[in-house]
Amino acid sequence: MGDVAFWGVNAVRIWVLALVVALCGGCTFSRVRTNPEVADLETAWIVPGTTTYREVVGRLGMPPPVGQADSAPAFVSAETLHWLSTDTRIFELKVGYIVSPIFRRSRTVAADDVLIRFDDAGVVRQVSRTRRRGDETTVLDFREARP
Amino acid sequence: MRVGLFLAVLALCAGCISERMGYAALDVEPPRPGATYHDAVTTLGNPMTVHDLPDGSTEAVWVGTATCGGAFEISFWGVRLLRLGNTETVTQGRRLVFDAAGRLTASWPVGEGDPPWGVVPFGR
């Protein structure tokens, strides 16, 4: 290929030039993190079967909404309190000079997640805490009240 | 051959958009019957909702969204003349039911499979 030429210009150079021109749309790497403070919540002090709803709220505060202001019902109920932090990684490529197709890949995962379940008396019955980094989900804490 | 190449170039010009959130972003097999709630959390993370059913069993639901589509722009010297694009989003998830002993007895998919790819926004 090194010997091939078009209009006196080396083919490899033309290929490189075409690639550079095509990439003139640009690559975008972006990331969105919501509620990162969830990673620092302390839950080791919670004792399933003993700790109450008021004690949990008194020490951890209420769970924040995620993504939209009206999403609170998804994270607060009589039976559960759910703290969620999300991590979104986005790659976008606009290729081309006049006609530019858009290539976008986005993945959103629950980076840190604390779910506390309560019984009818408002006492903690289960604490479940997970963390996701890359493709791995790790359970950091999982304790239940003895029946 | 030429027609195939032309169609391939045309398809490439239409772009590709893929966005996944929550359950749809996981690439794992759902837990098998007999698995415990802890097993499910280890595989899928915490569910979005979990509550007790009247018969003493527990229902947990994991949800997410998958978006697929394409878009392209026609511009010249920084002036955008046309942008054409279309995406479709579907819910994807899984609903698991654990009996009173804590073992998985039922597993249903929530929502549909992956959405189709398309770039034309007109029509139904």
Add this chain to the structure above:
Amino acid sequence: MKRLLLLALVTPLLGGCIWNRAKVNDAEVAARAAAIVPGKTHAEELPKLMGTVPSSVIPLKDGRTVYAFSYGDAKTEGFTLLLFTLSKTNSAFSAVYVFTDMKGVVRHVEASPAPETAWETWPFGE
């Protein structure tokens, strides 16, 4: 001439700095919640006291209700350098939750921590 050429070469490197701020609802609800008196304030008075209607209304058991007043803040920082754009958005929401009994009387007020967001550019890493 050399200076002009240098300027022409350097200027694209300054091409795109990105700062964007997105606020959702009114963060002052957290301070206004101090005016709520548990045992006295009624649910109907909440919009006037808080300066806004609740973002969500969550029914609890036994006729109790939670009124959530949510607000949020997101900061995006990034830059465009020739062919690449890098950016990171830090977003946080918070809410004041007002618990009322079945008669609509406020029993207690709780809140999630105030949102803290930082200006960060680098999107990679943990």
